[in-house]
Amino acid sequence: MFAxxxxxxxxxxxFIVLYGVIRLAIRHSxxxxxxxxxEAQRAEELAAHRDRALLERKGYVAES
Numbered sequence: 001m002f003a004x005x006x007x008x009x010x011x012x013x014x015f016i017v018l019y020g021v022i023r024l025a026i027r028h029s030x031x032x033x034x035x036x037x038x039e040a041q042r043a044e045e046l047a048a049h050r051d052r053a054l055l056e057r058k059g060y061v062a063e064s
Contacts, residue, residue, distance in 0.1 A: 055061070
């Protein structure tokens with residue numbers, strides 16, 4: 001009887017721990033996705049600014 005109770009407690013405890021680990025992993029991955037999205041947006045803004053600055057300095061490149 002003791003073995004059955006111990007097995008059930010460990011089994012349920014294992015599911016609780018597994019649920020927590022999965023939840024933590026999902027939260028961290030969503031945070032990482034948000035950070036990468038912000039970095040990509042910033043890189044796009046910098047590229048657009050760099051292109052505008054190049055065209056302002058060397059406008060003859062755009063004229064064809």
